[in-house]
Amino acid sequence: MQFGIFTVGDVTTDPTNDSTPTEHQRIKAILTIAQKVEEVGMEVFALGEHHNPPFVPSSPTTMLGYIAAKTERLILSTATTLITTNDPVKIAEDYAMLQHVADGRxxxxxxxGNTGPVYPWFGKDIRDGIPLAIENYALLQRLWREDFVNWEGKFRSPLQxxxxxxxxxxxxxxxxxxxxIRSPEIAEQAAYYGDGFFANNIFWPKEHYMRLIxxxxxxxxHYGHGKAEEAIxxxxxxxxxxxxxxxxxxxxxxxxxxxxxxxxxxxMEDFTEQTPLTVGSPQQVIDRYAGMREHxxxxxxxxxxxxxxxxxxxTVLEQLDILGEEVIPVLRKEFAKNRPANVPDGPTHEALVAKRDAALVASVPEPVEAAVAN
Structure with a gap:
């Protein structure tokens, strides 16, 4: 089980003293938080991508590259990468480069994304959101897995x-x-490729996300990637x-x-009742999140x-101390209890390489002499 932090990188006024950080202060704070995540023993730090105020993470690879240099074990992720408005060629190049910089982490x-105006800013139409996500990701898959790609689609110039x-x-x-948070088409896409599905279930009641998952x-x-309980x-x-x-x-x-x-x-009381937001003691957080797998x-x-x-x-750093020292060690034990052996661990580069290598070994025909002997 992997635990971590994701940030949307909002620049918001502190309502208790009316102070507002500058963009520079907020960016530096995010970098500090990421390093703290590793310090308290969590595995993942994920950074959103936004191109509009009040958010600052418009260049996730720049920030994640810095964090890679300042950490040793932390898995660096995004939350999210805009597959609709980014060019898949640039995504392929940027994140392969980051992969090398971070030694696979x-x-x-x-x-x-959840901001409608971003589409025309990058020459796209929000009405094409789902088709863009499907076509762009299909191209990204090929760019990473094929040495030379010939491509012709609807939304970008052809490749030869x-x-x-x-x-x-x-x-x-x-x-x-x-x-x-809402689209079964995206759940379908994740299932088709055998990828992971992340349900950011922070706004709506659990029943909605239970259906999606x-x-x-x-x-x-259905697509042959394993049993339903083996999905990521x-x-x-x-x-x-x-x-x-x-x-x-x-x-x-x-x-x-x-x-x-x-x-x-x-x-706040209604919101905490209907969503995973938990405001209370560390034990209350443990109890709430230990029960997630029941749903x-x-x-x-x-x-x-x-x-x-x-x-x-x-305050955030203090919260991370509590989370890392008092909550997550207990949650690790709770999630390990009665966990079926066929349920995969959280994905890592090393595990993906080992899986690829095992598949290659399995695909090699048995020598004729050995086959006869058997």
Whole structure:
């Protein structure tokens, strides 16, 4: 089981003192948070991609490249990479390069994003969102897996004998998650390729995500990638903790009430009842998230959103200490209990290389002499 943090990189005013970080301060804070994630023993740091205020991560590979140089074990991911408005050729090149820089500690979460205006900014039409995601990813797959690609599609200029460079590290492309909060077409795409499905279940009730994940698992098995329970699933999450649950509620309420995403909407109590947001003691967070597999089955990756809504860096780092020291060690034990042997671990580059090599060995015909002897 892999645990980690994802950030959307919002620049938000702290409602308790009306202070707003500069873009520079927020960027440097994200870099600090990423290094803290490794320090407290988590495996993954995922960075969103946005091209509009109040968000700053417009160039994820730049930031992740820096984080790669400052860490040793951390898996660097995205949350998400915009497969609709980015050129698949540039994605292939940028993330293969990052893969080399980080010695394989890279995977991606593909998504359509949640900001409509981004489409025309990059010459695209939001009405083509699903077709763009499908066509662009089909091309990306080929760019990473074929040395020379001939391509003709609807949304970009044709390619003739094109080779993206550098080639993926060890000849193995980064693992891909397909992130979605609403679209069964994206769950279908993830299942078709045997990729991971990340349900960022931080906004809607669990029943909605249970249907999406169940559909993905069924289609994963349909396409012959393994049993439904062997499909690769990731979930989002949110928490704010204090030793005393009443203190956590008191401290977090002004941030919740003024957050640009869900502020001025449902009450915090309603939101915590209907979504994974947990505001309380570490034990309350443990109890809530240990129960996730009752709804979704055994899964591979749990990411938390912790640095949003104007929370100051000092507070975020304190939250990461609590999460890494008090919550995740217990969750690891809980998720390990009665976990079926056929349920895969979270994806890593080393595991993907080993799987590829094992498949190559299995495909080699047995020598004639050995076959006769047997």
């Amino acid at each position: 890279v995977d991606l979460m593909m998504g359509r 004998g094109f080779q993206s460079t550098p080639r993926p590290l060890d000849g193995v492309a980064p693992f891909v998650w397909h992130g979605s 169940s559909y993905y698992r069924q289609r994963f098995e 699933v990731g979930l989002g999450g949110q928490a704010f903790m204090a030793k005393n649950s009443q203190d956590a509620v008191k401290q977090f309420r002004p941030y919740f009430d003024n957050a640009p995403v869900y502020g001025h909407g449902p009450t 979704y089955g055994d899964y591979q990756r749990q990411l938390f959103l912790m640095d949003h809504a104007g929370l100051p860096l000092k």
